[in-house]
Amino acid sequence: MAVKKDLSVEYLGVKCQNPFFLSSSPVGSNYEMVAKCFETGWGGVMYKTVGIFVADECSPRFDQTNKEGLPWVGFKNMEQISDKPTEVNFENMYKLMRDYPDHVMVASIMGSSEEEWKQLAKMCDELGCPLIEGNFSCPQMTSHAMGSDVGTNPELVKKYCEAVTSQTKIPFIAKMTPNITSMEVPARAALEGGAAGVSTINTIKSITNIDFENMTAMPVVNGKSSISGYSGAAVKPIALRFVTNLLQDEIVGKRDLSGIGGIETWRDAAEFLALGCKNLQVTTAIMQYGYRIVEDMASGLMHFMEERGYNKLDEFIGCALNNIVPAEDLNRDFKILPNFSDEKCLGCGRCYISCYDAAHQAIDWNAEKRRPELNDNCVGCHLCLNVCPVQECITPGEIKWKEGREHVDVALKHHYE
Amino acid sequence: MSKVVKANYTAEAVAGFTHRTAMEEAARCLLCHDAPCSKGCPAGTDPAKFIRSIRFRNDRGAAETIRENNILGGTCARVCPYDRLCEEACSRCGIDKPIEIGKLQRYAIEQEEAYGMKTLSAPEKKVGNVACVGAGPASLAVAAELAKAGYNVTILEREAKAGGVLTYGIVPSRLPQAVVDHDIAQVEGLGVKFQFNTEVKAADLDAYDAVFVGAGLWADNLPKIDGIELDGVYAAVDFLKEARTKAEGFNPGKKVLVVGGGDVAVDCAVSAKLLGAEDVKIVYRRTLEEAPGNMTEFHYALSLGIGMTTGMAPAAVKGNGKVEAVEFKGFRDEAAELTLSADTIVFATGQKAEDMAAVAGVKVTDKGTIAADDAGATDVEKIFAAGDIVNGGKTVVEAVAAGKVAAASMIAYLEKKGVK
Numbered sequence: 001m002a003v004k005k006d007l008s009v010e011y012l013g014v015k016c017q018n019p020f021f022l023s024s025s026p027v028g029s030n031y032e033m034v035a036k037c038f039e040t041g042w043g044g045v046m047y048k049t050v051g052i053f054v055a056d057e058c059s060p061r062f063d064q065t066n067k068e069g070l071p072w073v074g075f076k077n078m079e080q081i082s083d084k085p086t087e088v089n090f091e092n093m094y095k096l097m098r099d100y101p102d103h104v105m106v107a108s109i110m111g112s113s114e115e116e117w118k119q120l121a122k123m124c125d126e127l128g129c130p131l132i133e134g135n136f137s138c139p140q141m142t143s144h145a146m147g148s149d150v151g152t153n154p155e156l157v158k159k160y161c162e163a164v165t166s167q168t169k170i171p172f173i174a175k176m177t178p179n180i181t182s183m184e185v186p187a188r189a190a191l192e193g194g195a196a197g198v199s200t201i202n203t204i205k206s207i208t209n210i211d212f213e214n215m216t217a218m219p220v221v222n223g224k225s226s227i228s229g230y231s232g233a234a235v236k237p238i239a240l241r242f243v244t245n246l247l248q249d250e251i252v253g254k255r256d257l258s259g260i261g262g263i264e265t266w267r268d269a270a271e272f273l274a275l276g277c278k279n280l281q282v283t284t285a286i287m288q289y290g291y292r293i294v295e296d297m298a299s300g301l302m303h304f305m306e307e308r309g310y311n312k313l314d315e316f317i318g319c320a321l322n323n324i325v326p327a328e329d330l331n332r333d334f335k336i337l338p339n340f341s342d343e344k345c346l347g348c349g350r351c352y353i354s355c356y357d358a359a360h361q362a363i364d365w366n367a368e369k370r371r372p373e374l375n376d377n378c379v380g381c382h383l384c385l386n387v388c389p390v391q392e393c394i395t396p397g398e399i400k401w402k403e404g405r406e407h408v409d410v411a412l413k414h415h416y417e
Numbered sequence: 418m419s420k421v422v423k424a425n426y427t428a429e430a431v432a433g434f435t436h437r438t439a440m441e442e443a444a445r446c447l448l449c450h451d452a453p454c455s456k457g458c459p460a461g462t463d464p465a466k467f468i469r470s471i472r473f474r475n476d477r478g479a480a481e482t483i484r485e486n487n488i489l490g491g492t493c494a495r496v497c498p499y500d501r502l503c504e505e506a507c508s509r510c511g512i513d514k515p516i517e518i519g520k521l522q523r524y525a526i527e528q529e530e531a532y533g534m535k536t537l538s539a540p541e542k543k544v545g546n547v548a549c550v551g552a553g554p555a556s557l558a559v560a561a562e563l564a565k566a567g568y569n570v571t572i573l574e575r576e577a578k579a580g581g582v583l584t585y586g587i588v589p590s591r592l593p594q595a596v597v598d599h600d601i602a603q604v605e606g607l608g609v610k611f612q613f614n615t616e617v618k619a620a621d622l623d624a625y626d627a628v629f630v631g632a633g634l635w636a637d638n639l640p641k642i643d644g645i646e647l648d649g650v651y652a653a654v655d656f657l658k659e660a661r662t663k664a665e666g667f668n669p670g671k672k673v674l675v676v677g678g679g680d681v682a683v684d685c686a687v688s689a690k691l692l693g694a695e696d697v698k699i700v701y702r703r704t705l706e707e708a709p710g711n712m713t714e715f716h717y718a719l720s721l722g723i724g725m726t727t728g729m730a731p732a733a734v735k736g737n738g739k740v741e742a743v744e745f746k747g748f749r750d751e752a753a754e755l756t757l758s759a760d761t762i763v764f765a766t767g768q769k770a771e772d773m774a775a776v777a778g779v780k781v782t783d784k785g786t787i788a789a790d791d792a793g794a795t796d797v798e799k800i801f802a803a804g805d806i807v808n809g810g811k812t813v814v815e816a817v818a819a820g821k822v823a824a825a826s827m828i829a830y831l832e833k834k835g836v837k
Contacts, residue, residue: 068472069440346511349450367451389447390512 005302007043009313011279012171012196012256014130016104018043019273019313020294023260023281024108024135024175026079027291031092035099040291041298044104045096046281049081049135050089051110052119053143057083062287063208063218065234074234075284076208078140078219078226080147081110090123097129106173109164110135112145117163125168132170134160134195136186137177137202140228148202151177154189161193171196173258176242178235179205183242187252199258199281200246201239203229232284236262240271247276247321264293266300276318333405335380336412339397340372344390347371351384351394359383385416392416421722426664426691429495430590430717434524436476443472446516449508454518457506459818462487464503464518467525480529483522484536488561488603489554489817491530491596492583494523496680497814498711530599539607540567545836547827548573548625550617550776553581554813555804556631557604558820559827564607566828568836571610571625573617579604581633582805583813585658588684590691591714619778622800626836627827630777630787630795630802631820634768634810644734653681653765660688670761673697674743676731677765678708683715685763686723697723698757702730702748729755734762770806777802784809793823801827 007018022028022037024046034045061078064071082089090107097105107124109132111117117134124132136151150156157174164172174190176183178201187198205227209218217225239261247253259277263269264285272280285293310316340351347370355363355372362378372384385394396414401407424430434442452465463486470479483490499505499519507515529536545568549556552574560570578584583597605611622628637652639645649670651659660667669689675682678701690697699718701708704727708715715725729745735756736742743762747753770785780788780796786809793801803819805811831837 066440068444069437069442070444071437346447346508347449347453348447348508350447353450365450370451370453 002299003302003306005305005310006312007298007301009278009317011258012131012173014104014171016043016279017102018298019278019280020269020297021045021104021106021258021279021281022286023283024049024106024133025077025283027283027286029082030084031095034092034096037286037291037294038096038100038103041294042103042291044106046106046108046133047089047093047096049108049110049138050086050120051081051112051146052086052116053081053110053112053146054085055080055083056142058221060219060221064232065208072232072284072288074206074208074230075232075287076206076218076228076230077203078228080138080141081135086123090127093127093129097127104131105129106131106133108133108135108175110138110146111160111163112143114159114163117160118167121164121167121172124170129170131173132164132168133173133175133199134164134190135175135202136160136190137175138229139177139179139203139205140226148177148179148205151175151186151202152180154186157186158189158193161190161195165194174198175202175260176200176246177202178238178242178261183245184249184252187246187249191251191255197255197257198246198252199260199279200242201235201261203231204235204238206230231262232288233262233264236268236271240275243272243275243277244321244324247318248324263297264289266297266304269297269301270304270316271320273313273317274320275324276321278317331408331410332402333408334399334401334410335378336382336396336410337374337378337380337398337400338382338384338394340374341393341395342371344393345371346390346393348389350387350389354383354387422720424590424691424721426660426688427589427593429593429596431520433527434520439471439521439524442517442521443468445509446472447508448472453506453508454503454516457503458814459502459812460487460493460814460821461818462490462493462503462522462814464522468516468518468521471521471525476525476528477532477534479521479525480532480534481536483525484529484603487814487817488537488558489583489600489813490522491526491600492554492592493814493817494519494526495592495596496583496587496812498680498812500712502814526599535606537561537565537603537607539564543567543569543608545569545626545831546624547571547627547629547831548622549629549631550622551581551630551632551806552576552579552601552611553631553633553804554583554816555633555806555820555823556581556629557601558817559629559631559801559803559824560609561604561607562821562824563827564604564609566824568828568831569608569610571612573615573621574611574613575616577613579611579613581631585661586654586681586684587657588688588691589661589664590687591684591717617776619775622777626799626834627831628777628800629793629820629823629827630773630779630800630806631804631816632771632773632776632806634770634786634805636769636771636785637764638767638769639764640731640766642731642733644736644740647734647736647740648738649736649740649759649761650734651761651763652768653677653685653763654768656685656763657681657688660692665692667692669694670759671695672757672759673761673763674757674759675699675763675765677701677767678703678705678727679710679765679767680714682763682765683710683718685765686718687721689761689763690718690721690723694761698726699723700726700729700731700745700757703727726755729753731762731764767810768805773806791822792826793819794826799830801830
């Protein structure tokens with residue numbers, strides 16, 4: 001029998017059957033798409049951002065980065081908010097809420113003035129959706145009164161949050177832009193303006209590739225291109241960093257956070273949850289693979305919970321957050337030498353090359369046996385372990401203490417994938 | 418029912434890589450230090466370097482590495498016994514399966530062609546006068562090296578086209594003519610002259626400062642058994658040449674038997690099958706483990722529906738004017754007997770040297786091959802030799818390798834003689 005675990009979670013007071021939501025993007029643009037995603041198993045949707053402004057899009061509008069034949073390491077998107085009339089979008093959201101009452105509809109909105117934000121908030125209030133997300137972070141708007149140009153300005157964020165929350169009691173989520181040094185500042189401003197919580201990250205301003213045919217960036221629009229948002233697996237580390245910053249903030253960290261950025265698998269999802277996110281949003285992986293990816297996200301997460309003995313997501317949400325500490329608080333009294341498996345080693349010499357060219361010349365190369373041999377130069381950096389192509393060939397070995405330092409029990413990582 | 422592959426005689430059987438699939442394959446490469454694959458190539462093609470180039474988005478650089486090291490890079494990409502050379506040495510074997518080095522080499526050379534690259538160059542002003550006898554792999558390698566070093570080179574070829582065994586002795590579904598022609602175009606691009614339909618006699622060579630003999634092995638080696646004179650009995654060289662020359666116009670017969678266990682035997686069987694034979698069998702006297710042929714080629718033959726019988730050697734060909742049946746006896750198993758009806762039997766049991774004393778006036782071995790040392794020197798100071806005519810019949814890549822060594826000896830000789 002397939003493993004069954006309760007994936008439900010309460011996010012900003014709203015009961016969600018699972019934490020997997022579509023982020024506000026092309027993947028949730030109309031009735032049919034959202035209906036299909038709900039039926040595939042997504043817990044909710046941030047419906048494609050609605051404004052008074054109706055987007056006029058360019059063609060083409062996407063690009064992707066790849067590495068060594070692996071496509072979609074990262075993804076670039078030039079699409080703005082919805083290109084459908086505002087009323088049509090509200091009509092769609094209404095029908096979806098009527099037809100799928102067990103799923104969570106989040107109206108994503110974006111105004112270009114206080115008046116527009118108020119107007120949109122009022123429309124959401126009439127709709128009666130359980131949550132509203134304010135898009136303060138789209139980096140490719142054709143108007144500078146909207147998107148990430150607003151999200152990097154804490155005064156405007158606060159003002160527009162106040163505009164929305166003055167019109168409705170529906171909990172309001174402010175979606176943050178990563179195109180900023182300290183996200184805590186606009187996040188706090190959003191809460192001061194009445195937002196119930198924040199979500200992060202939106203896409204990162206990027207140039208993915210330069211096209212040599214037209215001598216411009218990708219995608220090529222009539223020989224020209226623009227800076228626009230980058231997403232997908234490549235941005236997950238940046239997303240996790242901002243999530244950590246916000247959750248460790250004494251004010252923002254007290255509120256429920258929705259995590260976004262490069263989530264493709266149950267593992268990615270579990271990472272955001274382990275940091276403390278109560279909700280997860282996905283787009284890029286859906287653009288590449290479709291809604292069906294939620295099946296393995298749910299199943300994989302259930303198996304993880306089974307293995308770890310968790311019955312509820314709340315039992316492990318946030319459990320990794322306090323183990324991320326400032327660099328000055330790390331124990332620096334020891335080094336862990338790498339252990340080389342003679343049996344598993346293929347003799348490729350990659351550890352030798354990397355150690356010599358990029359670390360501490362701590363590996364001698366036995367050319368006859370085609371095997372690495374560790375010498376006394378090793379500082380325990382584990383570059384060799386990271387570069388070795390064979391699973392569990394190089395593993396953490398002996399612990400060496402720096403002279404005169406106190407010996408304590410060392411928590412180790414044993415298994416590398 | 419088993420599924421048999423339908424293929425075409427002239428269309429290449431194996432699909433190549435695209436940019437994307439080449440990148441995927443190159444990404445599997447471990448990029449070894451002091452890479453075993455590069456040590457595994459007799460011709461020094463340096464797969465570790467060209468795969469790294471592909472991995473780092475430098476297809477042109479990859480083509481350059483191959484072409485500079487191996488003038489027959491496109492050809493070798495198809496006919497090399499990779500599973501016994503670079504791919505056998507590949508460290509990735511320890512994880513799953515080796516990198517498809519041959520296919521990556523093919524990809525790089527295809528890019529060379531697509532980009533219209535001219536990788537090699539030779540000095541415009543050339544000196545001396547060197548002849549290469551035969552336009553096969555060894556001669557082509559020698560001619561390219563000498564032309565690059567600034568010598569005038571003329572290739573004297575008996576046939577109407579260059580390539581030798583590449584053009585006349587391999588099934589085009591394995592080695593398309595266009596691939597051979599592209600490789601040969603690189604040699605021509607260096608200013609090497611080709612003189613076709615030219616039978617060489619020893620006296621013709623007096624006019625040259627130095628001579629390379631890469632004549633190959635083209636004499637039949639038919640067993641002395643009853644019925645060998647019947648119509649429908651072929652030596653592999655003649656069978657393949659006729660197939661290659663007439664292509665779809667060649668009738669191989671309905672029931673074809675091929676005797677032998679090398680790649681040539683497989684090529685004969687595949688040619689017969691692809692040119693319309695209904696029933697094709699390969700009969701080999703030893704075991705498959707002992708067979709010199711490439712396992713990939715046996716697999717391919719099998720996929721076409723070609724059968725294989727081992728342990729049986731031909732004893733007599735039966736028929737009235739033309740082949741009707743062939744009798745086999747166990748090679749080691751004395752109890753074994755087998756009679757197969759056939760209208761064609763091809764002997765792919767090796768070729769012999771022609772009269773090299775007449776062609777070049779050099780000392781020959783008791784097998785008729787030219788007596789030359791590892792550096793390609795013969796008993797006549799200005800005559801050098803390498804390839805099948807010296808080693809008794811090995812691979813294309815070994816002929817290229819030996820040709821490169823012989824060319825270096827020839828350059829040293831010419832410089833010593835003041836021809837520089």
